[in-house]
Each structure stands twice: as structure tokens, then as C-alpha cells.
Amino acid sequence: MDTSPKFAVIGGGSWATAIVKMLSENVETIHWYMRSQYAIEHIKKQDHNPNYLSSVEFDNNQLSLSNDINKTVAAADYLIFAIPSAFLKRELDALEISLEGKVIFSAIKGIVPESSLIVGEHFEEYFNVPADSIGVITGPCHAEEVALERLSYLTIACSDENKAKILAKNLKSEYIKYKLSKDVNGTEYAAMLKNIYAIAAGIAHGLNYGDNFQSVLMSNAIREMKRFIKKVDNTKRNINDSAYLGDLLVTGYSVFSRNRMFGNMIGKGYTVKSAQMEMSMIAEGYYAAESAYKINQEKGAKTPIINAVYAILYEGKNPKKVIKKLAENLN
Numbered sequence: 001m002d003t004s005p006k007f008a009v010i011g012g013g014s015w016a017t018a019i020v021k022m023l024s025e026n027v028e029t030i031h032w033y034m035r036s037q038y039a040i041e042h043i044k045k046q047d048h049n050p051n052y053l054s055s056v057e058f059d060n061n062q063l064s065l066s067n068d069i070n071k072t073v074a075a076a077d078y079l080i081f082a083i084p085s086a087f088l089k090r091e092l093d094a095l096e097i098s099l100e101g102k103v104i105f106s107a108i109k110g111i112v113p114e115s116s117l118i119v120g121e122h123f124e125e126y127f128n129v130p131a132d133s134i135g136v137i138t139g140p141c142h143a144e145e146v147a148l149e150r151l152s153y154l155t156i157a158c159s160d161e162n163k164a165k166i167l168a169k170n171l172k173s174e175y176i177k178y179k180l181s182k183d184v185n186g187t188e189y190a191a192m193l194k195n196i197y198a199i200a201a202g203i204a205h206g207l208n209y210g211d212n213f214q215s216v217l218m219s220n221a222i223r224e225m226k227r228f229i230k231k232v233d234n235t236k237r238n239i240n241d242s243a244y245l246g247d248l249l250v251t252g253y254s255v256f257s258r259n260r261m262f263g264n265m266i267g268k269g270y271t272v273k274s275a276q277m278e279m280s281m282i283a284e285g286y287y288a289a290e291s292a293y294k295i296n297q298e299k300g301a302k303t304p305i306i307n308a309v310y311a312i313l314y315e316g317k318n319p320k321k322v323i324k325k326l327a328e329n330l331n
Helices: 014-024 037-046 069-075 085-092 119-127 143-147 161-171 184-206 211-232 242-253 258-267 272-278 284-299 304-314 319-329
Strands: 007-010 030-033 063-066 078-081 103-106 134-138 152-158 176-181
Touching (some): 007 014, 014 030, 014 161, 078 161, 085 119, 103 119, 134 161, 152 161, 161 176, 176 242, 184 258, 211 242, 242 258, 258 284, 284 304, 304 319
Parallel strands (some): 007 030, 007 078, 030 063, 103 134, 152 176
Antiparallel strands (some): 134 152
């Protein structure tokens, strides 16, 4: 009798596709839910996702594809959610079966807008998933580099280390290394916040600020991240670890960063709506900026960068003036 856990990926985007690729190195059958029936049929015929990371070829014998979330969830023990946070509730509203006994790992880098909770807290509060059955997959790691099989690093966080090890064992390969963590909330908040800081970096780049300014911005961002996370989850952590500083740097500087790209467009004069329409992928930092700003109204951390991004994206403030004022107060 096969006692190996069964794995499912929920989502059809680039990060979901990258996770399926990682699992395919080790797992015999991967259950994969995505909304698009067109994408499912394309993968079955052409062996690749037509919309994201199309260079990645799959062995269809390994894939159990479905656009029925209940079927996919029922088939697996470990559920990896890789849906943009803004759409998570919509997908979960279609869930008719219990999550009892399931292990939930979030690969989502944002806050659920309807509850203003990080994904793990959302599952715990609204679906009664025990805290020790909730984990986080974070970076520093871009889906595009996974597709290219470039050496990449994951942080797998769960309060139950054995569950983290099981998932890590099934994601690792010659080009995927991992580190375990028990800081579930801290790593998840960091994954959300770094997208906001990447938007700030992109706006500054679009306004022709150079590398010297970017380095000061990132230095201030990691300190701001530390202050914010300490307010929401006052646990001992090393903010210089890869899950925090490393993920911030790759998202703030990489040409693959969709949040930096989104910010760059804003800096160059695009409206928020036009930038969103032009991008083929979701910039999670847009939604995160509003959620983080609102959370911090209660928590009271010093967050000038978050405040600046919020003012530009949600209050319609002039990016040039906002970033100029921000620059005068960085150190």
C-alpha cells in the first residue's frame, strides 16, 4: 500500500506552474487545479501551460488536471495554494468539502482583502485548519528562473517541522535548495511586504533614480519590514535571513519582478488602471499596499515607504512629488 502523501497545486499562474515543475522531479502524480479549461486542454495536447512559463514541458502521465477545485482538493493530502490573494476567497467559496486532515501550504504573497489576514491566518480562522497544518513556501525564488532550472532557493515554513520536511523533500532537486523555518507568520508577512517595496523601487526607477538611491531604499525597506512584522508578530527572527532580506532584494532588483515592473510603469506616467491592463500578470503588491497600510493604522509601525506607495496607488498622489519627499527622509 502506498503511504506517500498526495500533492495538489491550486492555481494556474507562473508560480503555480513552477511549483508543479518542482514537484514533477519527485512526485508520481500531481493533482493540479486551474480555472481555465482551455489551459487544461492545451496542456493535455501540447504538454505546456499556454499562458505562463510556456517553455516548461510536462509529462502528462504525471498530471491529474481539473477545473473542479473540489475534485482536486479531495484527491490530495498536501494542498499548495498559488492563487493571487485578491482571488483566493472567490475560489474558496466554491469549496464544498472539508479541509479536515489536509495540510495547507501557501505560496501566495499577499493578504486576503476580504479578511485583511495573511493566507495562513485566513485558513485557520475561516476553515478551522490547525496552525500546525499550515505552512508557507517563500523565496528568494522567481518562477522564471525555476523554469530555466537556474539554482534557486526556497524557504519552507511550518510549526510542524516534519510536515515542512515532507514538502521540502518533494520540491528539492539539483537546482532547488531549501531552508526550513518555524516563523510561519513572519515569512508570510515578509513575502507580502517585499512586493510593496518592489513597487517603490520600480516607481523610483521609472522616475530615473539610480542605483545609489535604490540601495538606500532597500536598506530602509528591510528595516521598515522588521518594524512592521515585529508589530504584528513579535517573535525572535533574523531579518537578514534569505526569507526576508534575500526575497526583498530579488523582488526589488530582478528584471523578472512583476511588482517592480508595475512600479516602473507608474513612475513613467502610467495610471494604475492602464498599468494593470498592460501587464499579463497580477502585481500582488498593489493589493498588499492597501492591506498593509490599513493594518498599520492600528499597529502604528513607522512605515514611510508603505505610506508613499499607498499614497501614489490609492490616493492618486503625484509619484514624482511623493518619492522626492520620501527620498529626503531616508537615511
